[in-house]
Amino acid sequence: MKVLVLNCGSSSVKYQFINTENKLVLSKGSIESIGSSSAILTHQRYDGDTIKITGEILDHDLAIEYVIAVLLSKNHGVIKDRSEIEAVGHRVVHGGEDFSGSVLITDTVIQTLRENIELAPLHNPPNIKGIVACLKHLPDVPMVGVFDTAFHQKMPPRAFLYGIPYLLYKRYKIRRYGFHGTSHLYVSKRAAELLGKAYDSIKIISCHLGNGCSIAAIDRGISIDTSMGFTPLEGLLMGTRCGDLDPSIPLHVMAKEDLTLAEVNTMLNKHSGLMGISGVSNDMRELIKTMNEGNERPRLAFEVFCYRIKKYFGAYIAALGGLDAIVFTGGIGENSFEVRKEVLTNLEFLGIELDDEKNLIQNGDRIISKDSSKVKVFVIPTNEELVIALETAQIVSELRKEMSNKS
Numbered sequence: 001m002k003v004l005v006l007n008c009g010s011s012s013v014k015y016q017f018i019n020t021e022n023k024l025v026l027s028k029g030s031i032e033s034i035g036s037s038s039a040i041l042t043h044q045r046y047d048g049d050t051i052k053i054t055g056e057i058l059d060h061d062l063a064i065e066y067v068i069a070v071l072l073s074k075n076h077g078v079i080k081d082r083s084e085i086e087a088v089g090h091r092v093v094h095g096g097e098d099f100s101g102s103v104l105i106t107d108t109v110i111q112t113l114r115e116n117i118e119l120a121p122l123h124n125p126p127n128i129k130g131i132v133a134c135l136k137h138l139p140d141v142p143m144v145g146v147f148d149t150a151f152h153q154k155m156p157p158r159a160f161l162y163g164i165p166y167l168l169y170k171r172y173k174i175r176r177y178g179f180h181g182t183s184h185l186y187v188s189k190r191a192a193e194l195l196g197k198a199y200d201s202i203k204i205i206s207c208h209l210g211n212g213c214s215i216a217a218i219d220r221g222i223s224i225d226t227s228m229g230f231t232p233l234e235g236l237l238m239g240t241r242c243g244d245l246d247p248s249i250p251l252h253v254m255a256k257e258d259l260t261l262a263e264v265n266t267m268l269n270k271h272s273g274l275m276g277i278s279g280v281s282n283d284m285r286e287l288i289k290t291m292n293e294g295n296e297r298p299r300l301a302f303e304v305f306c307y308r309i310k311k312y313f314g315a316y317i318a319a320l321g322g323l324d325a326i327v328f329t330g331g332i333g334e335n336s337f338e339v340r341k342e343v344l345t346n347l348e349f350l351g352i353e354l355d356d357e358k359n360l361i362q363n364g365d366r367i368i369s370k371d372s373s374k375v376k377v378f379v380i381p382t383n384e385e386l387v388i389a390l391e392t393a394q395i396v397s398e399l400r401k402e403m404s405n406k407s
């Protein structure tokens with residue numbers, strides 16, 4: 001099935017057009033700076049043909065029209081008619097407690113997404129705009145919503161409740177949701193495949209380490225705990241986000257520095273994490289470079305980053321009651337052998353033995369633990385677009401089957 005995968009952000013639309021039968025990306029691209037007269041469309045076809053166009057694209061509706069137009073383009077496109085787009089898969093950030101899996105998008109689903117806007121005020125509105133635009137430009141094409149939060153929806157209450165009045169959970173849905181669900185699902189399933197074991201028979205810790213970072217404890221196919229919480233601010237140290245924090249700190253800083261709610265929010269989301277500690281960069285490559293030149297604060301940021309991952313390993317091994325595999329993914333997880341080494345050092349007593357040579361190999365799905373290691377350690381490049389395309393194809397195929405049974 002040929003599926004258009006869309007990831008609509010506040011000022012950008014990223015897309016991939018994927019043939020799910022052979023997993024080939026027929027074309028992919030993005031539109032950045034939507035809402036301005038200098039929006040940039042970048043489009044790449046499977047054969048390497050690339051174009052870049054700058055122009056006025058004022059809203060998501062027009063952006064989606066451009067995406068369809070470029071897929072249809074005589075010189076750079078891959079389809080002759082829009083009916084060749086068989087389904088659209090939308091990445092949706094927050095499904096709240098309403099979605100524990102991907103769903104066919106209906107009017108009711110759109111209404112429920114609108115009701116969940118409060119939980120993700122920055123992310124869900126552009127996701128909804130993308131869905132509404134597709135309804136207009138591809139009215140006969142089935143659409144599926146794939147949620148970042150869905151994979152974690154089976155967490156037990158002991159993992160998702162916070163130690164605040166229960167009333168606040170009931171009234172405002174304040175609880176742990178977790179994010180990066182499609183990524184954790186993809187890499188953990190792939191790890192099971194590489195191990196040659198059934199997904200529902202093993203225990204995995206999955207580490208998504210990119211600009212945003214999260215870690216998940218996956219017990220026989222179920223995410224039983226994860227580090228991101230009510231929002232993607234909790235948990236591991238990230239590029240510019242603080243991660244776990246004593247909740248009284250923001251209150252104290254607000255009082256001391258006379259900050260508003262918006263200002264303290266910006267501080268925790270944009271000026272903290274690796275950037276905040278190092279004062280140099282939120283980019284791990286830059287941080288490691290300056291650290292190796294002998295700079296103290298980049299080293300501190302690196303150490304806090306890795307130490308926190310290690311601490312979560314301890315917690316999640318206890319929560320899982322054992323461990324078969326650890327998976328690293330995301331820009332840092334896939335590329336930084338330095339981070340992987342720091343995180344995995346001195347864990348032999350837990351049956352985790354890193355192979356230093358294998359750890360240096362770059363690219364592809366790979367195993368980096370020693371043959372003797374009881375716990376296998378994998379590096380698996382994430383592929384969220386492929387997961388969205390496959391989920392979409394599965395749901396649409398089931399729908400087609402149902403319809404043909406009825407007729």
Ligand code: AMP
Pocket residue numbers: 209210211212239282283284285286330331332335336337
């Ligand atoms: P992502 O959000 O998954 O694109 O990941 C972005 C992060 O990956 C940034 O912190 C980059 O510095 C980091 N990254 C990418 N390549 C490397 C590399 N070769 N070594 C270390 N970090 C890297």
